[in-house]
Structure formats: structure tokens, C-alpha cells
Amino acid sequence: MKAGANAAALKRRTTPTLPEVTISEDSEVRFLHLGTEWIQGSMLLDAPFDIELDYVQRMMAWLLFVEPDSVSKRRVLQLGLGSAALTKFCFKKLRMDTTAIEINPQVVTVCRSWFKLPADSARLRVVLADAGEEIRRADHLGAYDALQVDLYDHEAAAPVLDSPDFYADCRNALTDDGCLTVNLFGRDTSYERSLQSLCAAFGEDAVWAFKPTREGNTVVLAQRTPHRPTRMQLLARAEVVQERWGLPAVKWMKLFEPVA
Template sequence: MATKTRTKTDPDNLPEVTISEDSEVRFLHLGTEWVQGSMLIKQPFEIELEYVQRMMAWLLFVDPDSVAQRRAMQLGLGSAALTKFHFKKLKMDTTAIEINPQVVAACRTWFKLPPDSDKLSVILGDAAEVVRHAPFHGSIDALQVDLYDHEAAAPVLDSPDFYTDCRHMLTDEGCMTVNLFGRDASYERSLESIKAAFGADAVWAFKPTRDGNTIVLAQRTPSHPSRMELLARAEVVQERWGLPATKWLKVFKPAQP
């Protein structure tokens, strides 16, 4: 997580993964008290954290009946909440990119991440390099970016060039959602970097959660559905997949120019 733009991560200096839990929720940490992901122990394929649920807002911009035919990618595996939801609940072709092999092992051992298959692939790699990989360009309908290190200070990748590479990954109807959080992060600077890459009219934003996570959505092709259209779509998303989509509309709107 950084406005310190990372060009290369040392694979020999990755943080240690630790696990904690209470009676209902299991948490993933990268060697600190900062929560890097969570799972409801009795409902492992649901999304527990509010900000992670909001990263599913791309569903408001596509035909619900088309979802299973689309392709998703997560940059940063975390506790695999998004990866599992896209694969198990939405039945989508899903790829996750994670640089830390300990995170992948923890997700498979403690967070019910299924093994790789024809429709699920977890790739060990650097997101900065993957987004420049031409075979992925124009192929992703839902791209989630949640790239934070063990200090959770700011997004690890947060430059206009990085977000331009992300835009190249998307299909014409594709959306990117980004988690912006951190003690050192500048939301306005991050937002301007996203606008520079996607265009100001393609960017939407939630209000921050109570924990300080702000989710920004950017479309490859800008669209401006009415609130009634969004509400109708939100009702379907909520009924079909159990996400609190109608509540999103109270705190989600086009980003200010």
C-alpha cells in the first residue's frame, strides 16, 4: 500500500504471515497488528469486511446475467476474500496476483482458498510487472487493486503510470476498484493519479469507511447510469449475491472533477 511507488520488491525481504482469530472471524496479518484480510469462520466464502464488499461495486455496471461469463483479477491476495467470492459465488474465471508465497500458503491452509483449476489461478508475481504483461491486456472485466505492505502505510503502487497499465488490462466494460488507505497516503493525490489514467468522467468514489478505507472505482469506458438504474441493479446484486448494494448508493457517487 503506497504513494511510495514500488518498482521492485525484494523477494528475500517479505514480511512473515501471522494468523489471529476470535470466536467468529479469522484474521491475516503481515507480522504486525494491521489486519490484511479476514474470514467468517462459519461462512468462508462470504466477504466479511465492509471495504472489501465495496470493492464489488463493479457489479453495478454490468448485466447480472453476464457475470459468470466474465473474468476477474485481484492484485494482492490478502485473505483471498475477493478471489474466493469471484470464483465460488460469482462462478467467474478468476486470477489473483500475490508476491508473497507465505500469503498464498496461509490462504490455502487457513482461509479455504481452493486449489488452482481451469477457472482459478493464483500467480506468484509482482503486480507492477503483471499489469504490463500484454497477454492480459483487454481481458479483465473486474480488476481489484489492494496492494499494501506489512506497515499498511500507503499503497505500494500508486502512480499514474501504474493506473494506466491497469486500464490497459480492462475490457471495454471493465472496471477497476482500488482500496485507498494508510497513515501516509494522500487520498487526493491517489485520486488524481487515477483520474489522469482513466479520465475524470470515468471515476467514482465511496465515502470512507469508519476504519478509513476509501474505495475508488474507475471504468475503462465512462458511463453515467441514473440513480434509479443503479438502484435497480443494486437490488438484483443484493438479492442474488447477498452484498449490501442498496446501501452503497448512499455513499457512492461520481468523483468530483
């Protein structure tokens, strides 16, 4: 066998097969699936730039830790595009400089065709890459004020990237007052392991968590630089977030607290 054929065969053995992307709808919502019935994202048909799912809304909890008037001047990175709900919200509603990293080119195509994801521009970029490799690139170091991680395969059993080293790479990509939010939904017992990995990378005093949603999604937030606003300060900020951007942030106050 020729050298070129050897290389091609090796690539076939080592490149993971990406799942087929499909969509479904009810009367009000369009859903994205990765080869199974599991919902990997959604969009309200009459409000395509709003966030429909509770857990996805909670991924925006980093807004509680920044000055609202500064948001449009900040940068956000999304690992895992899903149905582009977070990417669209940050770009359209928050007016932020927005980057998303997605490994599956079908997901990008479907989001552009069926989920109203705008084309790349000076303020919006979708990078086709492996998130675990891409996040280590030098141009991401200290670059983002918010980093939102929602990385699941088509089985939705546990996060694809979930090690202390991966979360340390995420921490390195944040500005000094930046925050990570991550969806830790899983059908196995991965939550405690994931939480330990986050605490190892960020420190226990930097980590906050929501109570699980009815569907089992647990959103966790980690701060690059730990600080603890009072509940009254957080509530005041939540009221602003809710009024300005329509997120149910006041309700979050009953569901969100430090882990230590």
C-alpha cells in the same frame, strides 16, 4: 569473489524482504496479518466464502455496472491476494474465471491452509509475481472485466503501487466495459494523490468513490469506458446484486458517487 557469488549478493540487496504471515482469531472471524497487528484480511469461520469486511464488499461495486446474468461469463483479476476474500467470492459465488497475483508465497500457502482458498483449476489461478511487473504482460491486455487492486505492505501506510503509469497499465488490462476498484486506505495524506493518479489514467468522468469506512478505507472505482447510469438505474441494479449475492449494495447508494 566469483561471478555467481556477485549475482547472489546483488539479489540479496535488491530483493525486498517479505513480511512474516500470521493469523489470529476471535470467536467468529479469522484474521490475516503481515508481521504487525494491522488486519490484512479476514474470514467468517462459518461462512468462509462470504466477504466479511465492509471495504472488501465495496470492492465488488463494479457489479453495479454490468448485466447480472453476464457475470459468470466474465473474467476478474485481483492484485494482492490478502486473505483471498475477493478471489474466493468471485470464484465460488459469482462463478467467474478468476486470477489473483500475489508476491508473497507465504500468503498463498496460508490462504490455502487457513482461509479455504481452493487449489488452482481451469477457472482459478494464483500467480506468484510482482503485480506491477505482471500487469504489463501482453496476455493481460484487454483481458478482464473487473480488476480489484488492494496492494499494501505490512505497515499499511499507503498503496505499494499508486502511480499514473501503474493505473494506466490497469486500464489497459480491462475490457471496454471493464471496471477497476481500488482500496485507498492510508494513514498518511495519500488519498488525494492517489485520486489524481487515477483521474490521470482514466479521466475524471470515469472515476467514482465511496465515502470512507469507519476504519478509513476509501474504495474508488474507475471505468475503462466512462458512462453515467442514473441513480434509479443504479438502485435497480443494486437491488438485484443484494438479492442475488448478499452484498449490501442498496446501502452503497448513499455512500457512492462520481468524483466529478
